[in-house]
Amino acid sequence: MADKQNVVSVSDRIPALKEQRKKRANRRLIFYLSIFFILIGIVVYFQSPLSHVQQIQVEGNYTGETREIIDQSALVSGESIWSQSLGSAKERVEQIPYIEEATIERSPDNITHYCPRTDRTAYLHNNDQFIPVYGNGKLMEEQSLDTYPSDAPIIFNWQNEELLEAFFVELDKLGSGMINHISEIHPSDDDPTLLRLFMNDGIEVETTIENFASYMAPYPTVARQISEPSDGILHMKMSPYFEAFNPEEYAGRFMKSTLIRVMVG
Template sequence: MNKKNVVSIEDRIPKLKQARKKKANRRLIFYLSIFFFLLAIIVYLQSPLSHIKTISLNGNVFLTDDEALEISGLSTKTNIWTISTGEIEEAFQKKPVVESVKVKRKLPWTVEISIAEYKRVGYIREKDRYYPIIENGTVLTNHAGKTISGDAPLILDFTEEAYLNRMTEELSKLPKGILNMISEVYWAPEEKNKNKIKLYMNDGLIVSSTVRDFAEKMKIYPSIAAQLEPGSKGIVHIGVGAYFEDFNDVQPPKEEDAEEE
């Protein structure tokens, strides 16, 4: 046997001890790393470092920023990890102007609240005040103004809430372009048809129609108006069919009728 290939047990023991020591040191470093990592998390959670620093609000128009913050219950003293996004969303959904809401954490210190409100479809007038009405039929009594912005029509003479709600639902289905063409909407019920309405358009025309399926019927209005001579005055009847009644075509009374009058 070649003596050069023989390693005595005395020579191997120091190397084994050194290997075991290195392994133990690595294990100690690993456990210490975990300990300090967990300690850092605990310190972070218990310190102002985990508090919300920015609350981002998007989409609120009828709700003011202060109102939205009050509903959320959040502040810069709130721990970002203790908030319940579901509970905050539920609190917003109780407000009649809110259609939907989404609350998100954006680490490290931001909470984003995206609000989708029901859109304004018109205004109602009481005395000298104008109140917005939104697509679910809610009248926003705390948003009264002395004027209207012109972004939605004035809704008048709807004395029965059921018909007002149906009208606002139909207006909400209209494309924005057509809604902006309408200046005023009047409820004009007849004995045999309580759904009758009359509209005054921004282009000077009048529309006679019904509440029932109004949004679907009104889609043809732009094409009808485009075919008329500029400056035409009359009534566009939109029902089962559609036709234009020109005021200039109305026959004047006969002389004998005028004398009798």
């Protein structure tokens, strides 16, 4: 009797087991079909214009060199977005003198260059050309001007490249607010670490490459204490002072006679 009950119970379970096997087979079929259609979709995507670069943008660049940055990156619209190396493009863009660091990002159909650029801090006069100098100390000879610029100080008669690099570091520390006060920068023939500056307010300044930024930082306050323009030089060093001189005795170097010394500050 017990054996008959066992046989009946097993027979009753057979339909349920078949239903479970059917469900498992259906799930496997759905899984394989999903994989198949995903692969088909990927192939179609890469073969269609959907994977092509529709637009290349530049952000963080505010002086109009967008076309130059895109050309330098060698990224091309209309080609597959996945066939173009963003790492190589970044390295190429960072070779541009006025770009200190670049970030290039990819979206579904766009490539965006983020290029915060350094400011133009000065011009270097060379062979009747004015070569832009950027905050990272790089010169952009391709942007040289043959007319006298007025948007940044001009460096004249500089021969020592090592000192020039050191000066660029100090100049960048100074900041654009103070740099805008300077018209011309001349190294001394006798001592190339000594500088003569002609300021936009008409004052002549003597200072040094070493500690240039810290020495020149208080210039606006010190200059206001000079009541009126006079013949002389404002020494901007550790302790600023104004030194007047007779222009007839002034020749060659910055100062040939010391007649009047007025402490400032």
